[in-house]
Structure formats: C-alpha cells, structure tokens
Amino acid sequence: MNVLVIGGAGYVGTSLIPQLLARGYRVRLFDSLMFGGDPILPFFRDKNFTFVRGDVRNPEEVKAAVQGQDVVIHLAAIVGYPACRKDPKLAEEVNVGGTRNVAAAVSRQQLVLFGSTGSNYGSVEEVCTEETPLHPLSLYGQTKTLAERHLLENCATIAYRFATAFGVSPRLRLDLLINDFVYKALTQGYLVVYERHFMRTFIHVHDMGRAFLFALDHQHQMAGKVFNVGYEQMNYSKEDNCKIITRHIGCYVHYADVGEDADKRNYVVSYKRINDLGFNTTLTVEEGVDELKRALQAINFKTPYTNV
Numbered sequence: 001m002n003v004l005v006i007g008g009a010g011y012v013g014t015s016l017i018p019q020l021l022a023r024g025y026r027v028r029l030f031d032s033l034m035f036g037g038d039p040i041l042p043f044f045r046d047k048n049f050t051f052v053r054g055d056v057r058n059p060e061e062v063k064a065a066v067q068g069q070d071v072v073i074h075l076a077a078i079v080g081y082p083a084c085r086k087d088p089k090l091a092e093e094v095n096v097g098g099t100r101n102v103a104a105a106v107s108r109q110q111l112v113l114f115g116s117t118g119s120n121y122g123s124v125e126e127v128c129t130e131e132t133p134l135h136p137l138s139l140y141g142q143t144k145t146l147a148e149r150h151l152l153e154n155c156a157t158i159a160y161r162f163a164t165a166f167g168v169s170p171r172l173r174l175d176l177l178i179n180d181f182v183y184k185a186l187t188q189g190y191l192v193v194y195e196r197h198f199m200r201t202f203i204h205v206h207d208m209g210r211a212f213l214f215a216l217d218h219q220h221q222m223a224g225k226v227f228n229v230g231y232e233q234m235n236y237s238k239e240d241n242c243k244i245i246t247r248h249i250g251c252y253v254h255y256a257d258v259g260e261d262a263d264k265r266n267y268v269v270s271y272k273r274i275n276d277l278g279f280n281t282t283l284t285v286e287e288g289v290d291e292l293k294r295a296l297q298a299i300n301f302k303t304p305y306t307n308v
Contacts, residue, residue: 001216004028004069006056006102007076012115014039014170016073016209021046023213030054030065031076039170056098063105071219073113073212074102074151080175081119081138088139095143096150103154111223112151113215114159115208118201118228120145121161124267130161130226148226158215158222162208163201163230163269167288168295178202178241178285182292185251196239196255198266201230204283214279227274231281235268241285248289 003020005013009031017040020027026048029040032055043049054061056076066072077095078084084091099114106112121128122135136142151157166178174183177200184191211229215222236244242253 001071002026002028002069003071003073003216004030004066005073005075006030006062006065007074009033009037009040009171010035010075010079011165011169011171011173012205012208013075015205016075016212017043017049019206019209019213021048024048025216026050028052028065028069030056030062032056035171042170056101057093059101059104062098062101066102066105066110069110071111071113071216072102072106073115074099075115077115077144077147079140081140082175084139084143091139091143095140096146099147099150103151106155108156110156111219112155112157113212114148114151114157116148116159116161116226117141117144118161118163118230118269120148121267126267128228128267128269130228130273152224152226156223158219158224159226160208160211160215160229161226162211163203163228163234165205165208166202166285166292167204167206167283168291169205172295177238178245178288179292181241181245182249182289183296185245185249186293186296188251190252190254191242191245192254192256192258193238193242194256194258195260195266196242197237199235199237199268200266201232201269201271202234202236202241202285202288203230203281204288207281207283210282211274211279214274214277218277221277225273228269228271229274229279230269230271232269232271232275234281234285236285244285245289248286248293 008029078091119141122137136145
C-alpha cells in the first residue's frame, strides 16, 4: 500500500511514519519542513520511504504528491490557538486553504485520513460524542472544523477528533499541556496553573499513530465517519495532571486565575464509537510523564520546541 503523509515532519507524523514503515507500507512524506528536517533523517534508512518537499498551500505541488497513492494522511496544519493567533492569515491558508487543495487533488478512490481535534466542540456541558454540535471558539478550532467538514463532504474521509496529545516524539513539542507542565516543573521547580478544575482528555502521540494504522485496517467500516480518539479513563482535570506530575517530580504548584483557555476545553468525551470497533489506547499519562522526565533530563533544551 502507498501512503502519503502530508505534514508528516511534525509532532504526530514523526511518531506515525516509523509505525507505517514497520508495517511494510511505502511511505511518501510531503512537508515544507517549517520546523526543520532533523527528525526525519532516520527514515531515509528505509527504502520504502521517500520525501517530497512542498507546501500544502500550493495546489500543483499537492496534486503531484497524491499521484499513485492509495491513502492520504492529512496532518498539515498550524496547530493550537496560540500559533493561529500569532499568524491568523497563515492559519487560514494552511488549515482551510491547504485542506481544500488536498480535497481537490484526491480522487474518490483515495482514502483521506484527517487529523482533526476536540477543539472543534468549543464550550460543552454534557459528555461529548461525535453527534455533539460543533461550536468552535478559537481560530484554531474554527479552521479545523471547516477543514473537517470540507473533507467529509468532498472525499472518502475518516476524521479523527483527537484528545490533547502528550509524550515524546522525534519532533518534540513543549507547548502541549502535559509536556509543558513537565518541562516547567523540571526547569523552574514550580507550576502556575489556571482553570484547575477544567476537564480534558489525553492521548499519547504514539497511540495517535496507532489510531491511523487502525483506520487502514478498518477503512471499510470507518469511511465517511468522524471518531473521537482518546481514552475515557484519561478524562483528567488540570489539577489531576498536576498531582501526577508532582508524584514524579517534586515541584510546587500554585493555582491562580491568571489566564484562560480560548478553546474552553472543559468537558468529558465519549470514545465508545471507536472503542466498539476494537481500538483502545495503550499508554497512560503516568507513563508519558515518566518518559518526558527522563528525556528532558537527558537533553539540555536551550530553546523549547513549540509551535509558537
């Protein structure tokens, strides 16, 4: 099987691609290398890996990249509301315009797997299911909602609304909640946390990769549908996460109303739809905190890796 990963040099893609190659898939990576190319260097050892440097905003480059591919995994995005707020024009061009280019380039015979987000839900009081109305509040959530809708209406698509990611990846991000908290606990010795009772669900970046492999194995059951992807037992508040981190790292935590989440992610999410098909996550927050602690202690990060 030929698999194209658009935007695959980022946090999720660099964890996913080794899993695809281990399965024996022929993988083509299409990326502009906005954050550099060091994380993808080991992939060139595999003869089933090829790289095409290109920009998802360029329709001709996207059209050429999808040729001969059975599956397109679309990960290219400006991720998170801070990064989108920093450059709204770029966010619109990549998240919405780039997705329209992907939709225009693929045929109905090509399956598109889309990395969407729980930020699409906005402020929700009840348990979130895939049928919960979408009311995205931030530019990030709004652009991802438009992108998801466009793909579902125009392509054979499986859309994944992922929980908040955490864990170590070749292209590490330290602007994700758990990753950020662990980094600050280690480097500062304390955490200042707002909205301590806000609930959110979490998924290890390795399990995000596993979810895409699961879609390849179950595409006929899943095509045309949206799936929340995470684990109900990892519906944690910020305070819960702080308690886990302090058990691993002896740091001081101060709770104060010093900020707010623009996406208003304060909800419990149901993962029954994908669980019923047989997918479950494998890595816990405790395991993620432990690996982050060991990795961050081993490597001296002079400048944090973030998307902002």
